[in-house]
Amino acid sequence: xxxxxxxxxxxxxxxxxxPQIHTTLGTIQLSVSLSEQSLHPxxxxxxxxxxxxxxxxxxxxxxxxxxxxxNPELPEGMSVEAxxxxxxxxxxKLDGAIPECTFxxxxxxxxxxxxxxxxxxxxxxxxxxxxxxxxLHLGTQDRDMLMLRRDQGDGVPLLFGQDMHGxxxxxxxxxxxxxxxxxxxxxxxxxxLCQIHFVVAWSRMVEDDASTWFAVDQLTESIVEAxxx
Numbered sequence: 001x002x003x004x005x006x007x008x009x010x011x012x013x014x015x016x017x018x019p020q021i022h023t024t025l026g027t028i029q030l031s032v033s034l035s036e037q038s039l040h041p042x043x044x045x046x047x048x049x050x051x052x053x054x055x056x057x058x059x060x061x062x063x064x065x066x067x068x069x070x071n072p073e074l075p076e077g078m079s080v081e082a083x084x085x086x087x088x089x090x091x092x093k094l095d096g097a098i099p100e101c102t103f104x105x106x107x108x109x110x111x112x113x114x115x116x117x118x119x120x121x122x123x124x125x126x127x128x129x130x131x132x133x134x135x136l137h138l139g140t141q142d143r144d145m146l147m148l149r150r151d152q153g154d155g156v157p158l159l160f161g162q163d164m165h166g167x168x169x170x171x172x173x174x175x176x177x178x179x180x181x182x183x184x185x186x187x188x189x190x191x192x193l194c195q196i197h198f199v200v201a202w203s204r205m206v207e208d209d210a211s212t213w214f215a216v217d218q219l220t221e222s223i224v225e226a227x228x229x
Contacts, residue, residue: 003064003089010045017044021084024134026111031104051227063090068227078211083201085223091193098188105198106180116178125174136202139216143173155195159186
């Protein structure tokens with residue numbers, strides 16, 4: 001566990017467990033892939049505060065994922081039934097580089113939502129899923145926010161939003177669809193750490209209630225802090 005320094009004891013170790021969020025509308029699977037080949041965690045750990053830590057062992061890179069429950073700060077009068085967040089961290093080993101990778105939060109078969117729509121906001125890429133009983137939002141940071149983090153040296157590679165010659169490339173974007181969210185990432189150079197998060201929140205359907213939308217609009221640091229790391 002090199003990318004998320006442990007400040008709390010490991011309570012339990014498991015093997016072969018896919019990182020998933022089980023919601024009232026179905027299951028969302030969290031994944032990272034290199035050249036369209038999905039990586040699979042070798043081990044997962046349950047930490048003292050029920051945060052889950054997944055470790056991916058690869059020869060050329062280090063990758064870890066934390067998954068935790070959030071109690072988001074919301075505007076007065078708003079609430080959600082549940083809110084979960086996941087943070088990926090990935091870094092090349094030694095002097096190598098990661099040519100490109102994609103982070104995703106995708107629905108698995110068997111979901112029960114019947115309506116979908118894009119529901120973005122400032123610095124937020126989000127999608128809304130619902131049926132007659134529940135509303136759910138799935139969100140991550142949008143391209144503009146990722147580029148701001150890049151410029152601040154905050155866990156986004158220097159080549160994000162640019163081609164190999166440093167020219168602006170509008171192909172670097174966050175993708176939202178009925179299947180979920182995808183964040184394609186450009187080359188991660190030696191010594192760079194890339195950090196991407198997803199947040200899911202749901203509650204019972206109430207007309208014009210934006211609680212779940214506000215709940216998924218989070219900063220990565222807030223998620224890591226909530227995980228106790």
